[in-house]
Amino acid sequence: MTPLEVGAQAQGEASAEAPGSRRRPFVATLGRLLRHRLFLTGLCLFGIIVLAAAFAPIIAPEDPNRLAMRFKFLPPGAEYPFGTDNFGRSQWSRVIYGAQLSIAMGLAVVALNAVFGTLIGALAGYFRRLDDPIMRVNDALMAFPAILLAIGITAVLGPSTIDAVIALAIAYIPRTARIVRASVIVLREMEYVQAAIAAGAGHWRILRHHILPNAMAPLIVQLSFLFAYAVLSEATLSFLGLGAVPPTPTWGNIMAQGRQYMTEAPWIITIPGVALMITVLGLNLLGDGLRDVLDPRLRVQP
Amino acid sequence: MSLLKVEGLTTAFKTSRGEITAIEDVSFTLGEREILGIVGESGSGKSVTALTIMGLLPNPPARVASGEVRFDGKVLTRLSDTRMQKVRGSGIAMVFQEPMTSLNPVFTIGEQLMETLRAHERLSPRAQRERAVEILTRVGIPSAAQRLGDYPHQLSGGQRQRVMIAIALSCRPRLLIADEPTTALDVTIQAQILDLLMDLRDEFGMAIMIITHNMGVIAQTADRVLVMYAGRIVEEAPIEALFERPTHPYTRGLLECVPSLDQDRARLAAIPGTLPDPARRPRGCRYAPRCALRIEACTTAIPPLLGIEAEHAAACIRAIPA
Amino acid sequence: MTPLVDAVALEKHFASGEGALLARRAGRLRAVDGVSLRIAHGETLGLVGESGCGKSTLGRLLIRLTEPSAGAIFFEGEEITRLSTKALREKRRAMQIIFQDPYGALNPRMSVEDIIMEPLLIHGAKRDAPTRQKVSEMLDLVGLPKHARDRFPHEFSGGQRQRIGIARALVLRPKLVVCDEPVSALDVSVQAQIVNLLQDLQSELRLTYLFIAHDLSVVKHISNRVAVMYLGKLVEIAEKRELYRKPLHPYTQALIAAVPVAHPANRASARAGRVRLPGDVPSALHPPTGCRFHTRCPHAMAICRAEEPKIAEPVAGHHVACHLIGPS
Numbered sequence: 001m002t003p004l005e006v007g008a009q010a011q012g013e014a015s016a017e018a019p020g021s022r023r024r025p026f027v028a029t030l031g032r033l034l035r036h037r038l039f040l041t042g043l044c045l046f047g048i049i050v051l052a053a054a055f056a057p058i059i060a061p062e063d064p065n066r067l068a069m070r071f072k073f074l075p076p077g078a079e080y081p082f083g084t085d086n087f088g089r090s091q092w093s094r095v096i097y098g099a100q101l102s103i104a105m106g107l108a109v110v111a112l113n114a115v116f117g118t119l120i121g122a123l124a125g126y127f128r129r130l131d132d133p134i135m136r137v138n139d140a141l142m143a144f145p146a147i148l149l150a151i152g153i154t155a156v157l158g159p160s161t162i163d164a165v166i167a168l169a170i171a172y173i174p175r176t177a178r179i180v181r182a183s184v185i186v187l188r189e190m191e192y193v194q195a196a197i198a199a200g201a202g203h204w205r206i207l208r209h210h211i212l213p214n215a216m217a218p219l220i221v222q223l224s225f226l227f228a229y230a231v232l233s234e235a236t237l238s239f240l241g242l243g244a245v246p247p248t249p250t251w252g253n254i255m256a257q258g259r260q261y262m263t264e265a266p267w268i269i270t271i272p273g274v275a276l277m278i279t280v281l282g283l284n285l286l287g288d289g290l291r292d293v294l295d296p297r298l299r300v301q302p
Numbered sequence: 303m304s305l306l307k308v309e310g311l312t313t314a315f316k317t318s319r320g321e322i323t324a325i326e327d328v329s330f331t332l333g334e335r336e337i338l339g340i341v342g343e344s345g346s347g348k349s350v351t352a353l354t355i356m357g358l359l360p361n362p363p364a365r366v367a368s369g370e371v372r373f374d375g376k377v378l379t380r381l382s383d384t385r386m387q388k389v390r391g392s393g394i395a396m397v398f399q400e401p402m403t404s405l406n407p408v409f410t411i412g413e414q415l416m417e418t419l420r421a422h423e424r425l426s427p428r429a430q431r432e433r434a435v436e437i438l439t440r441v442g443i444p445s446a447a448q449r450l451g452d453y454p455h456q457l458s459g460g461q462r463q464r465v466m467i468a469i470a471l472s473c474r475p476r477l478l479i480a481d482e483p484t485t486a487l488d489v490t491i492q493a494q495i496l497d498l499l500m501d502l503r504d505e506f507g508m509a510i511m512i513i514t515h516n517m518g519v520i521a522q523t524a525d526r527v528l529v530m531y532a533g534r535i536v537e538e539a540p541i542e543a544l545f546e547r548p549t550h551p552y553t554r555g556l557l558e559c560v561p562s563l564d565q566d567r568a569r570l571a572a573i574p575g576t577l578p579d580p581a582r583r584p585r586g587c588r589y590a591p592r593c594a595l596r597i598e599a600c601t602t603a604i605p606p607l608l609g610i611e612a613e614h615a616a617a618c619i620r621a622i623p624a
Numbered sequence: 625m626t627p628l629v630d631a632v633a634l635e636k637h638f639a640s641g642e643g644a645l646l647a648r649r650a651g652r653l654r655a656v657d658g659v660s661l662r663i664a665h666g667e668t669l670g671l672v673g674e675s676g677c678g679k680s681t682l683g684r685l686l687i688r689l690t691e692p693s694a695g696a697i698f699f700e701g702e703e704i705t706r707l708s709t710k711a712l713r714e715k716r717r718a719m720q721i722i723f724q725d726p727y728g729a730l731n732p733r734m735s736v737e738d739i740i741m742e743p744l745l746i747h748g749a750k751r752d753a754p755t756r757q758k759v760s761e762m763l764d765l766v767g768l769p770k771h772a773r774d775r776f777p778h779e780f781s782g783g784q785r786q787r788i789g790i791a792r793a794l795v796l797r798p799k800l801v802v803c804d805e806p807v808s809a810l811d812v813s814v815q816a817q818i819v820n821l822l823q824d825l826q827s828e829l830r831l832t833y834l835f836i837a838h839d840l841s842v843v844k845h846i847s848n849r850v851a852v853m854y855l856g857k858l859v860e861i862a863e864k865r866e867l868y869r870k871p872l873h874p875y876t877q878a879l880i881a882a883v884p885v886a887h888p889a890n891r892a893s894a895r896a897g898r899v900r901l902p903g904d905v906p907s908a909l910h911p912p913t914g915c916r917f918h919t920r921c922p923h924a925m926a927i928c929r930a931e932e933p934k935i936a937e938p939v940a941g942h943h944v945a946c947h948l949i950g951p952s
Contacts, residue, residue: 025733494900497900516884560812577814
């Protein structure tokens with residue numbers, strides 16, 4: 001044992017859950033998360049955006065698509081907190097409704113990844129025979145840069161919100177599958193899995209009770225980062241005109257539009273940019289916190 | 303005069319549940335050419351004792367809360383990092399349990415051995431090489447000259463441990479600390495390594511501190527023994543006295559709970575209970591909750607280490623001096 | 625009487641890549657190479673050998689946790705090597721395993737009750753009062769308090785976790801239990817508790833043990849007969865007293881001599897009389913020809929390099945594979 005490990009071990013022994021504390025692992029983990037500063041900061045930043053998106057009709061009563069040419073290019077002020085764009089639309093409403101779309105798309109991509117990434121990763125990791133065929137296809141997909149793959153897919157399917165979600169899901173599922181597969185391969189050899197086999201358990205039971213619950217931690221960490229990538233990629237796609245079709249407001253198309261007026265109305269491009277930054281930063285901090293708390297490789301084992 | 307003198311050493315670790323003392327009030331001496339065995343189970347503090355002496359514990363979280371370590375007239379616990387570095391290697395060297403992680407996988411064993419040689423002595427590259435071959439041959443690596451270019455993963459566990467011993471020996475330390483040096487090895491290899499350590503003591507005249515959980519390893523090698531439990535020394539004795547007249551109930555328990563090849567027992571004399579959690583050690587004698595001889599007074603104060611006979615002491619109020 | 629387990633010429637090969645990625649040579653690692661042995665009802669067969677000798681693989685082969693590459697296993701006279709998945713699942717009730725690592729052997733996300741109950745649920749029990757009662761009885765049997773049932777593995781010490789693992793293995797009332805180094809990872813003062821528990825349970829439940837360990841003293845204490853493996857081969861098997869008193873194979877002799885002395889007074893004599901084995905165990909990927917032990921054997925002869933020794937039985941019940949002991 002190296003000195004550091006001994007130190008860490010002495011520490012770990014001491015900080016292990018005390019015997020007699022009847023806490024379920026889940027509750028203990030939640031407690032550790034809520035004491036983690038990075039996680040809390042991330043949660044606050046991301047929380048602001050989510051709340052804004054959820055209560056959009058209340059905090060931004062003005063229709064984001066209402067044209068008012070006489071009010072175009074108004075700088076941020078009392079009446080229009082974020083100013084207006086080249087059509088005189090309220091930037092405040094557009095950015096907040098854009099948040100709604102970003103969050104919804106992010107969630108959809110994450111959900112598709114959680115389902116299909118887990119399924120593909122678990123199959124490849126658990127059944128040795130499926131591993132090679134599945135992973136070769138997976139590797140081929142991973143060889144494309146995700147955003148290029150997404151651009152290619154939307155080019156075929158045509159620009160729309162749903163198509164962008166599908167494109168991003170296909171682009172990222174191979175990465176998620178790889179992460180799930182890696183943990184499944186480790187868990188497959190655990191002695192408690194061997195014990196379940198020895199007791200006569202079937203594949204389904206082993207996957208459901210012994211492998212998947214223990215593979216969740218790295219997956220959740222991955223999904224929180226993926227959320228950030230998805231929001232960012234969605235903005236990129238719609239910036240390039242491959243996402244939701246205008247006039248539907250998205251951060252990406254607002255910025256694309258604002259690019260032309262960068263010098264005379266810089267708020268048009270800046271404000272959605274800042275919103276995007278807050279979202280991605282918040283999610284990354286959240287993910288870092290989750291990784292610190294959930295990922296056993298970085299945590300000192302008691 | 304003793305080579306190493308440890309007095310009232312207490313090492314504490316900062317943890318999320320407050321500061322915890324890994325070892326408490328540890329005092330002992332080690333003479334020239336002596337082999338001192340420290341025996342204990344997990345959480346006994348045997349490794350922390352060694353690492354504190356070597357100054358290898360990261361601060362924070364670890365700190366020496368009180369006491370001092372005196373080696374060869376110098377107080378190690380007060381040395382600066384750079385001066386401590388000089389002591390490590392040339393004065394005291396250490397061998398760890400896991401020979402795979404103690405060697406750097408990206409350098410050959412020759413490079414690692416010669417690096418230590420260079421750090422402590424001015425030698426021409428040619429002389430370095432010769433010394434390296436000489437030391438590797440001495441620790442029992444066959445055709446050492448050809449093996450200099452090998453990477454750690456090309457060696458077996460036993461050979462890696464030999465290389466670690468070679469690196470430790472390369473600067474002729476006066477004290478070698480071996481922390482569970484054979485625990486990761488098979489029995490036949492363990493026997494080879496223990497024999498090697500004994501031979502090296504005779505040949506180089508260095509003192510050895512051997513840390514283990516295995517009473518057999520102690521019986522095989524040590525001149526004098528410290529028994530540790532939950533961070534404290536509970537018994538100190540010359541080897542014969544420890545096996546003939548074990549005094550602390552824990553020592554007796556340790557000797558009786560392992561089966562031996564020499565005698566048959568229908569049942570093992572198990573020690574009931576489990577080792578205490580370092581953060582919630584019992585009041586009074588730490589062994590009291592598991593002890594068959596426990597009386598009321600055991601749970602009120604920590605018993606001091608009291609002399610029973612010459613060089614033999616035990617920390618137990620139930621121990622009857624001979 | 626038919627033995628409980630009768631293994632005939634068992635083999636297990638693993639495909640193995642070695643060396644750098646591009647220069648990979650596919651090798652075949654013969655982890656278990658032609659092992660035949662029998663385990664009688666109610667006995668404890670100790671299985672010793674150094675790391676990599678295949679003892680753990682053999683244990684898993686016998687209960688079909690690992691698929692054999694060749695050979696046959698008979699359990700209570702019935703061949704189980706070719707059972708259908710369904711029939712094998714039913715047979716598994718009778719064959720269980722206890723693992724070495726008390727940390728890796730328990731699912732961290734299941735409560736103790738769920739862990740012990742799982743084998744019952746797999747075999748058709750419902751999550752009801754009688755099943756719960758059975759879990760309580762098991763807890764009691766292995767010496768854990770009742771309130772342990774709602775707790776999670778991380779709340780227990782190594783020794784207690786091992787008790788949970790034992791309860792899980794025994795809840796189906798198996799006949800054969802493979803104990804794979806069940807005490808090696810435990811603290812010395814806790815080892816004896818588990819060894820005693822295993823012995824008590826054996827007499828109470830009439831269990832048959834295959835006790836795998838590298839610690840020769842523990843194996844001697846708990847076993848009736850002891851088998852010794854070296855590089856995938858069984859080299860010697862005999863009644864315990866016979867084996868420790870008169871080991872015939874030079875490897876067994878060296879293994880016993882290498883055990884550290886129990887008392888310092890024996891130090892000098894042990895060192896003088898020891899057969900010191902030179903060198904290390906060769907790689908199982910490229911095992912030596914002939915007798916696999918000849919590279920380290922102090923008595924190696926020409927024939928040892930050329931020819932593999934056959935198993936002889938010089939004394940009734942004492943089998944050994946060594947050219948020094950001719951077939952008698």
